[in-house]
Amino acid sequence: MLHKIINLTVRDVRFPTSVEQHGSDAMHTDPDYSAAYVVLDTDRGLRGFGLTFTLGKGTEIVVCAVEALAALVVGKSLQEIVSDFRGFYRLLTSDGQMRWLGPEKGVTHLATAAVLNAVWDLWARSEGKDPEQIVSCIDFRYITDVLTEKEAVGETEDQMQKEGYPAYTTSCAWLGYPDQQLKQLCTDALKSGWTKFKVKVGADLEDDIRRCRLIRQMIGPNNTLMIDANQRWDVAEAISWVSRLSEFKPLWIEEPTSPDDILGHAAISKALAPLGIGVATGEQCHNRVMFKQFLQASALQFVQIDSCRLGSVNENLAVLLMAHKFQVPVCPHAGGVGLCELVQHLILFDYICVSASLDSRMCEYVDHLHKHFTSPVVIQDAHYMPPKDPGYSCEMLEASVQKHQYPEGDVWKLHMNK
Numbered sequence: 001m002l003h004k005i006i007n008l009t010v011r012d013v014r015f016p017t018s019v020e021q022h023g024s025d026a027m028h029t030d031p032d033y034s035a036a037y038v039v040l041d042t043d044r045g046l047r048g049f050g051l052t053f054t055l056g057k058g059t060e061i062v063v064c065a066v067e068a069l070a071a072l073v074v075g076k077s078l079q080e081i082v083s084d085f086r087g088f089y090r091l092l093t094s095d096g097q098m099r100w101l102g103p104e105k106g107v108t109h110l111a112t113a114a115v116l117n118a119v120w121d122l123w124a125r126s127e128g129k130d131p132e133q134i135v136s137c138i139d140f141r142y143i144t145d146v147l148t149e150k151e152a153v154g155e156t157e158d159q160m161q162k163e164g165y166p167a168y169t170t171s172c173a174w175l176g177y178p179d180q181q182l183k184q185l186c187t188d189a190l191k192s193g194w195t196k197f198k199v200k201v202g203a204d205l206e207d208d209i210r211r212c213r214l215i216r217q218m219i220g221p222n223n224t225l226m227i228d229a230n231q232r233w234d235v236a237e238a239i240s241w242v243s244r245l246s247e248f249k250p251l252w253i254e255e256p257t258s259p260d261d262i263l264g265h266a267a268i269s270k271a272l273a274p275l276g277i278g279v280a281t282g283e284q285c286h287n288r289v290m291f292k293q294f295l296q297a298s299a300l301q302f303v304q305i306d307s308c309r310l311g312s313v314n315e316n317l318a319v320l321l322m323a324h325k326f327q328v329p330v331c332p333h334a335g336g337v338g339l340c341e342l343v344q345h346l347i348l349f350d351y352i353c354v355s356a357s358l359d360s361r362m363c364e365y366v367d368h369l370h371k372h373f374t375s376p377v378v379i380q381d382a383h384y385m386p387p388k389d390p391g392y393s394c395e396m397l398e399a400s401v402q403k404h405q406y407p408e409g410d411v412w413k414l415h416m417n418k
């Protein structure tokens with residue numbers, strides 16, 4: 001356990017997913033799935049791998065922010081960190097100068113996530129953990145009015161090894177896919193056992209009606225449909241637009257408006273409840289304090305944690321526990337590179353140690369870029385199977401990193417010369 005961290009490297013790794021419109025939505029029309037990829041080296045040779053997800057441009061800014069945090073990590077031993085992980089979390093998020101850039105939001109928080117994801121990976125590779133130890137990593141400051149440490153430790157049975165955790169797919173219906181591709185992908189997904197599908201909406205109502213009709217016809221009345229607008233609308237517009245799509249019976253509308261508008265989400269939730277449509281959000285919810293207020297205001301019916309938007313496992317645990325207290329199901333966001341690999345750990349923890357329920361719960365799956373990881377997710381019959389390798393599953397193949405490093409990797413040299 002006395003692994004002293006002697007070096008932190010961070011690299012800008014980008015995949016040109018926008019070329020084929022993978023990952024496209026109403027607000028992010030040309031996403032290049034990217035990561036600020038962190039490696040921690042220790043004096044005893046053990047390494048920790050972490051990342052935070054970005055969309056191409058701007059990854060270099062996150063890389064700078066990680067570099068600015070490096071001095072707080074390098075020189076510490078793993079034992080020193082995890083014996084007071086809550087304190088270490090606070091050290092990273094409360095640095096007297098750096099916190100001015102956040103606090104606990106935006107680029108600095110994405111950087112915090114990358115660093116802490118690597119620390120968690122290092123810790124997980126070095127030993128096993130129990131729920132009490134994990135809860136001791138959470139900074140309860142600002143949320144004790146709704147959740148205390150005492151309430152936080154729970155237990156349940158583990159059926160996951162046999163059945164896996166239920167998943168839904170977003171990969172059939174990115175906004176930039178033409179109808180023919182959408183049909184083909186949907187046919188293939190149905191054959192592979194998928195029963196829950198998310199469709200991107202929000203750019204053009206007539207297109208949405210056509211695409212939702214197409215998908216609903218293909219999946220039939222009993223499979224589940226979700227729609228995702230990626231923050232495209234104002235509040236009133238969201239209500240009227242989604243009402244027009246209600247005939248397709250979506251389970252939820254995701255990110256209908258600004259991710260910061262808690263009361264707006266509450267108004268949308270209230271208006272759409274009679275139509276049987278819930279509101280899902282979280283992939284751009286900056287921190288546990290925002291989630292606290294979303295829950296307090298009944299502004300969301302599905303909590304979408306994100307392994308890289310929040311301050312790593314530490315802060316995600318706080319949100320899982322608050323969601324449990326408010327009895328709101330957690331359905332994590334995973335649309336990005338490495339997010340499926342990371343978030344599978346969090347959702348398994350939620351089931352095994354917190355919620356003990358699969359009711360209204362499922363984890364997002366996107367079928368992109370897994371081949372670049374040393375321990376890619378395993379999906380069987382539309383379920384995430386528990387990862388077997390030690391660690392947090394976000395180590396990338398070195399060859400992939402080199403090839404996709406921006407701007408010097410071969411992929412980008414080729415791309416820029418076109």
Ligand SMILES: C[C@H](O)[C@@H](O)CC(=O)C(=O)O
Nearest residue numbers: 023024025028031334335
């Ligand atoms: C830009 C990303 O692909 C985004 O569209 C992902 C997302 O909203 C989701 O997976 O949900």
Ligand SMILES: [Mg+2]
Nearest residue numbers: 228254255283
């Ligand atoms: Mg989304």
